[in-house]
Amino acid sequence: MLTIRIGNLTFASPVLTASGTFGYGDEVSDLVNVDLLGGIVTKSVTLHPREGNPPPRISETPFGMLNSIGLANVGVEKFCKEKLPKFKKMDTHVFVNIAGYAIGDYVETLERIEVEDSTISGYEINVSCPNVKKGGMQFGVDPKLTEQLTRALRDKTDKILILKLSPNVTKIEDIAQAAVAGGADMISAINTVVGMGIDIATRRPSLNTVFGGLSGPAIKPIALANIHKIYKSVSVPIIGIGGISSAKDAIEFMLAGADLVQVGTSNFINPAIGINIISELKSYCEKENIKSLHDIKGKLEYQ
Numbered sequence: 201m202l203t204i205r206i207g208n209l210t211f212a213s214p215v216l217t218a219s220g221t222f223g224y225g226d227e228v229s230d231l232v233n234v235d236l237l238g239g240i241v242t243k244s245v246t247l248h249p250r251e252g253n254p255p256p257r258i259s260e261t262p263f264g265m266l267n268s269i270g271l272a273n274v275g276v277e278k279f280c281k282e283k284l285p286k287f288k289k290m291d292t293h294v295f296v297n298i299a300g301y302a303i304g305d306y307v308e309t310l311e312r313i314e315v316e317d318s319t320i321s322g323y324e325i326n327v328s329c330p331n332v333k334k335g336g337m338q339f340g341v342d343p344k345l346t347e348q349l350t351r352a353l354r355d356k357t358d359k360i361l362i363l364k365l366s367p368n369v370t371k372i373e374d375i376a377q378a379a380v381a382g383g384a385d386m387i388s389a390i391n392t393v394v395g396m397g398i399d400i401a402t403r404r405p406s407l408n409t410v411f412g413g414l415s416g417p418a419i420k421p422i423a424l425a426n427i428h429k430i431y432k433s434v435s436v437p438i439i440g441i442g443g444i445s446s447a448k449d450a451i452e453f454m455l456a457g458a459d460l461v462q463v464g465t466s467n468f469i470n471p472a473i474g475i476n477i478i479s480e481l482k483s484y485c486e487k488e489n490i491k492s493l494h495d496i497k498g499k500l501e502y503q
């Protein structure tokens with residue numbers, strides 16, 4: 201009932217965990233049975249290790265959270281040695297999120313992972329990080345660069361290629377179409393919305409970098425609008441992301457056009473939230489007599 205088939209991949213459920221909110225899956229495996237999830241998307245991996253931005257780099261907001269982590273990660277070499285082998289024990293889809301500054305960085309990072317004998321299902325390409333000075337979002341705001349980057353990566357892998365898009369653009373449909381033209385198998389959206397917070401006592405911004413990325417329930421309506429726009433403009437499968445913390449939220453994304461969803465910020469409140477949503481979805485399908493969640497994709501009703 202909750203099984204979703206996309207190409208030759210079968211997802212046990214449509215709920216995945218979003219990049220940067222669930223580590224590499226192994227950190228929480230004592231608390232959560234990750235095998236019940238539809239999949240895991242790793243924290244972004246870059247070609248070289250990164251310390252990330254100085255603190256404060258996380259700050260709470262009403263109904264959300266601002267972050268400016270700055271791509272802190274162990275780098276692809278250590279990732280391949282220490283993290284990749286652990287995925288062999290997991291019976292769920294793992295997608296490695298890759299970030300970079302130039303097309304060559306993304307390609308080298310992906311190629312380094314490709315030579316390993318791994319069990320990963322594919323890659324989520326981050327063209328939408330708002331928290332670094334160079335690269336990241338630069339790709340995600342430019343259709344030509346998005347297409348070029350996607351094609352360069354498409355040439356190097358037969359695994360699933362997901363492009364993760366930014367909402368901080370004028371027309372997300374153009375970026376989605378460019379990703380598909382370059383050979384993307386799926387689109388995931390949205391990444392965080394550029395925001396800032398201010399502490400009036402100190403008159404300082406709440407994040408060291410001043411600007412950061414807003415996530416959580418506060419951005420759900422923005423995410424739904426973007427998912428629906430993408431759904432209207434491309435025919436590849438879509439992964440909805442943005443403030444999902446219940447089955448009701450997940451269903452809203454599916455009605456707007458998503459095939460799968462990712463749960464992000466809510467993992468910080470409860471790392472088992474994805475599993476809870478899966479059992480809520482099962483009850484919903486039973487109650488509403490829905491045979492497959494595929495049947496409600498894009499079934500939003502209006503003239």
Ligand code: DHB
Pocket residue numbers: 220244267268269270271272299326328329330331391392413
């Ligand atoms: C970071 C934030 C993002 O929103 C993203 O997509 C990738 C990385 C970060 O600050 O580390």
